[in-house]
Amino acid sequence: MSSAKTPKPDELIAIRYEPPETPWMETPTIFRPGTWSYSGTAKSLTALGLPNPRAWQPSDADWKLPENWKEIILEGMRERLEKHRSFRLFMDICVRCGACADKCHFYIGSGDPKNMPVLRAELLRSVYRRYFTKSGKLFGRLAGARDLTVDVLKEWFYYFYQCTECRRCSVFCPFGIDQAEITMMGRELLNLVGCNINWVTEPAANCFRTGNHLGIQPGGIKDMLEFMADDIADRTGVRVDVPINKKGAEILFVTPSGDYFADPGTYTCMGYLMLFHEIGLNYTFSTYASEGGNFGLFSSHEMVKRLNAKIYAEAKRLGVKWILGGECGHMWRVIQQYMDTMNGPADFLEEPVSPITGTRFENARSTKMVHIAEFTADLIRNGKLKLDPSRNDAYRVTFHDSCNPARAMGLFEEPRYIISHVCNHFHEMAEDTIREKTLCCGGGAGLGNDENMEMRMRGGMPRAMAVKQVREKHGVNRLACMCAIDRATLTSLMEYWVPGVTVMGVHELLANALVMTGEKERTTDLRGEPLEGKAVDEAL
Numbered sequence: 001m002s003s004a005k006t007p008k009p010d011e012l013i014a015i016r017y018e019p020p021e022t023p024w025m026e027t028p029t030i031f032r033p034g035t036w037s038y039s040g041t042a043k044s045l046t047a048l049g050l051p052n053p054r055a056w057q058p059s060d061a062d063w064k065l066p067e068n069w070k071e072i073i074l075e076g077m078r079e080r081l082e083k084h085r086s087f088r089l090f091m092d093i094c095v096r097c098g099a100c101a102d103k104c105h106f107y108i109g110s111g112d113p114k115n116m117p118v119l120r121a122e123l124l125r126s127v128y129r130r131y132f133t134k135s136g137k138l139f140g141r142l143a144g145a146r147d148l149t150v151d152v153l154k155e156w157f158y159y160f161y162q163c164t165e166c167r168r169c170s171v172f173c174p175f176g177i178d179q180a181e182i183t184m185m186g187r188e189l190l191n192l193v194g195c196n197i198n199w200v201t202e203p204a205a206n207c208f209r210t211g212n213h214l215g216i217q218p219g220g221i222k223d224m225l226e227f228m229a230d231d232i233a234d235r236t237g238v239r240v241d242v243p244i245n246k247k248g249a250e251i252l253f254v255t256p257s258g259d260y261f262a263d264p265g266t267y268t269c270m271g272y273l274m275l276f277h278e279i280g281l282n283y284t285f286s287t288y289a290s291e292g293g294n295f296g297l298f299s300s301h302e303m304v305k306r307l308n309a310k311i312y313a314e315a316k317r318l319g320v321k322w323i324l325g326g327e328c329g330h331m332w333r334v335i336q337q338y339m340d341t342m343n344g345p346a347d348f349l350e351e352p353v354s355p356i357t358g359t360r361f362e363n364a365r366s367t368k369m370v371h372i373a374e375f376t377a378d379l380i381r382n383g384k385l386k387l388d389p390s391r392n393d394a395y396r397v398t399f400h401d402s403c404n405p406a407r408a409m410g411l412f413e414e415p416r417y418i419i420s421h422v423c424n425h426f427h428e429m430a431e432d433t434i435r436e437k438t439l440c441c442g443g444g445a446g447l448g449n450d451e452n453m454e455m456r457m458r459g460g461m462p463r464a465m466a467v468k469q470v471r472e473k474h475g476v477n478r479l480a481c482m483c484a485i486d487r488a489t490l491t492s493l494m495e496y497w498v499p500g501v502t503v504m505g506v507h508e509l510l511a512n513a514l515v516m517t518g519e520k521e522r523t524t525d526l527r528g529e530p531l532e533g534k535a536v537d538e539a540l
């Protein structure tokens with residue numbers, strides 16, 4: 001936690017939804033502690049080959065920009081307008097209908113009009129008009145145009161790093177304007193002059209250095225997986241294999257590094273190990289492709305491409321047939337929406353077929369990568385798993401659709417299918433907060449750091465309120481999700497807004513219920529908590 005003091009929930013909830021006293025173009029940006037993220041360090045920028053590595057912070061008056069920073073940004077904007085038709089379209093077509101205005105969790109949680117998606121886009125659009133449209137060049141302010149100044153650049157930084165690229169607003173826009181794409185462009189432009197955040201650049205740099213965001217060395221990954229195997233043996237009496245860097249395995253399994261090292265992700269990872277052992281899967285982990293997440297998505301298209309290529313290079317090196325991906329969020333947005341045109345099609349791999357059920361995953365024909373929820377749901381549907389849902393009877397579960405698998409993949413039914421087969425008490429949150437309308441955890445896109453805690457709690461507030469509702473109505477005490485960032489950020493969010501609700505992965509729930517061949521009588525769940533006589537936490 002940074003030195004910034006996060007207000008208490010009852011203080012934070014007193015949100016003023018009022019227009020500012022001055023027009024938005026004249027309202028200054030104030031870098032209030034707790035609402036912004038630390039800058040990328042010179043070391044990380046140098047490692048990534050990014051421009052203008054230096055020591056600075058967003059709260060400094062002097063950002064130490066290159067002398068010709070304005071030319072760099074405008075030239076970068078021109079290039080991107082020519083290269084990405086969607087960018088020019090999104091700059092031109094908004095009719096300011098306002099349908100998106102109250103759909104962003106950061107606006108709901110802060111009341112700051114510049115967090116309305118329509119106005120967030122306008123931060124960039126106003127500069128686009130000034131330099132790239134006739135009306136803006138001729139009529140300036142009258143045409144909604146403004147000069148690019150240092151203050152405007154600072155405003156971009158503040159608000160493009162208060163957008164989690166969740167794409168909820170685009171669901172409600174009649175034109176499908178994708179604010180996440182606009183934010184990505186804004187961040188790309190900022191990157192050109194060395195303005196980025198460390199929670200994005202350091203994980204990306206680590207990924208090239210050791211293979212994963214957390215900077216875990218290969219030996220550390222091996223040790224962690226073996227510790228998990230020991231814990232599994234302790235809980236179940238079954239010793240599972242931990243195949244790593246196994247050449248000639250049929251499947252490469254890739255998951256976020258949070259699953260190896262951070263609770264509660266580690267329990268989800270134990271779930272994968274147990275499942276793969278039980279079905280006799282011929283698979284391997286990789287220490288080089290030891291990161292599913294792709295923080296390039298939060299900085300530039302070029303970085304997305306470079307990081308994604310690592311996974312496929314490793315699949316080729318190991319000689320696997322196809323790739324299975326774990327419970328991750330933005331990994332799936334990259335695979336689903338960018339991989340094919342950036343690095344694909346992955347024709348050196350085979351179209352994925354489940355070796356257990358024979359199901360052909362035609363949706364992965366080009367990327368050759370299958371989501372673990374699709375894979376597991378198919379196993380259950382074909383009767384390949386013995387499950388005892390009563391082992392999860394102490395849990396009243398609700399499910400948070402992670403933004404990227406939900407909105408980028410449409411992966412709504414598979415996790416629900418699994419959950420409904422592995423536990424007896426499942427309660428959906430309100431309809432307008434789930435599936436494609438799901439609300440963000442408030443800490444995605446690199447914003448899940450401690451110094452930004454107040455903004456995270458504000459942005460996560462709408463999701464937390466939906467959880468609170470099912471807790472009060474049904475006694476929900478477990479929030480299941482399918483994303484490593486969610487598992488980390490929702491944990492802080494629940495502690496702050498809805499104490500008593502614990503976050504867990506879908507495959508942790510599955511593994512609790514999985515009846516393994518030769519197992520001893522289970523007396524605890526994966527966390528080592530007793531199964532028998534466990535009191536159900538009733539509605540508060």
Ligand code: SF4
Nearest residue numbers: 104163164166167169
């Ligand atoms: S993409 Fe998400 S965080 Fe960004 S403006 Fe839209 S709703 Fe808000």
Ligand code: SF4
Nearest residue numbers: 094096097098100173
């Ligand atoms: S809903 Fe779409 S068209 Fe309407 S204001 Fe928002 S971005 Fe513009």
